[in-house]
Amino acid sequence: MDFLDVPTVLKVSALFNLMAALAWLTLAQAFRIAPRAGRLMAAGHLVRIASQGCGDCMTGWPDLLRQATPEFGLLACMLLLLHALRRMLRSRQRPRDINWIAGLGAVGIALGLASGSGLAPQVASTLSVSALALLAVREIMRGIGDQLSRVVTVCMTLPFAALAVLTLAHAAELLLVPGWDDHILSGELPTPARAVLWFVVTAAITLSLIALMIWRLIKRIQHLTYRDPLTGALNRRAFEQALTEAQAQLQRGRGFALAMIDIDHFKRINDEHGHPAGDAALQHCVRIWQAALREVDQLGRLGGEEFCALLPLAGQGDLASAAIVAERLRSSLAGQPLRWKDIELPLSASFGVALPVPGDASGEIGLARADAELYRAKAEGRNRVCATELTGEMATA
Secondary structure, three states, rough: OOOOHHHHHHHHHHHHHHHHHHHHHHHHHHHHOOOOHHHHHHHHHHHHHOOOOOHHHHHHOOOOHHHHHHHHHHHHHHEEEEHHHHHHHHOOOOOOOHHHHHHHHHHHHEEEEEHOOOOHHHHHHHHHHHHHHHHHHHHHHHHHHHOOOOOHHHHHHHHHHHHHHHHHHHHHHEEEOOOHHHHHHHHOOHHHHHHHHHHHHHHHHHHHHHHHHHHHHHHHHHHHHHEOOOOOOHHHHHHHHHHHHHHHHHHHOOOEEEEEEEEEOOHHHHHHOOHHHHHHHHHHHHHHHHHHHHOOEEEEEEEEEEEEEEEEEEOOHHHHHHHHHHHHHHHHHHHOOEEEOOEEOOOOEEEEEEOOOOOOOHHHHHHHHHHHHHHHHHOOOOOOEOOOOOOOOOOOO
């Protein structure tokens, strides 16, 4: 690589990191796309500029500062990127292991600098960055491993895995190859090949995080397209699409049932306590029902206080199982009143359960049958489950 000199590579890398920082800040501040993650990413790129050195720009700096800046900077850069990654993936686990590794790395760097060694601080920072890169691989596997294909997941984790391998190899090189201490203390620049390799890894990590950001944005758009903005249940369009797909599966022997749901006396809540209380009641109901439903079930809001649950069945005619699920939803809501300000508002709902009709492509006949059972439940006193073609009706006054 005679045509490349290290200062030029470092300046190109610095320019890339500066442009990436500006891009992340624009996404975070102007477009409000993952603002916290974007700010962390921008800070990581800016710190990376300081941590990689820039040829002669550190000339005249005190030896201790010149040695400490790249080691602490590299560790801080990786810590910022990892926290940004966790925010992109909406990780709910506490980052204790991340903070412990970063803290131990910082202590190792500080002790190495205090000892006057050139080797110890770089070994501490390199090993810490390697461990943090492996944690990044774990975070990605946890965050998208069950949502994206294996090939895509591997591509996302590959840059971080490469960083872990490279830093481990460099740590081994520092410990096994003699003469590194003198090279570090003299402030020698890395070889062109090493500088280019680090730049490629940095760029690959940035592209991986951009891909994760795009994936998160797509997920957000899908959520807005298919979910009711107030309750988070499927909106009417998405539920009708799910029903059409279920009707197609019905021809292949995969049965399901429909449970129409209507919150009892919902208008009274709005009239007596206002529409904010009504919104809180809707959210309360959906939260309880989502917790009581099985993973395969789908809950949709058809409009106002009317909902419908699509319940896959083990057998096409197993209406009793669907009625049991509906009864679980009914009893769960009845047993958990809504706390609104200083008032406890009891809530209940009526349920109508019915089986679909083969050949009904849109599922309208099945919906009509479930709706008829819902009206029967309301006529018979509300807060009950009525199911057509059941030998024994499940009802609770």
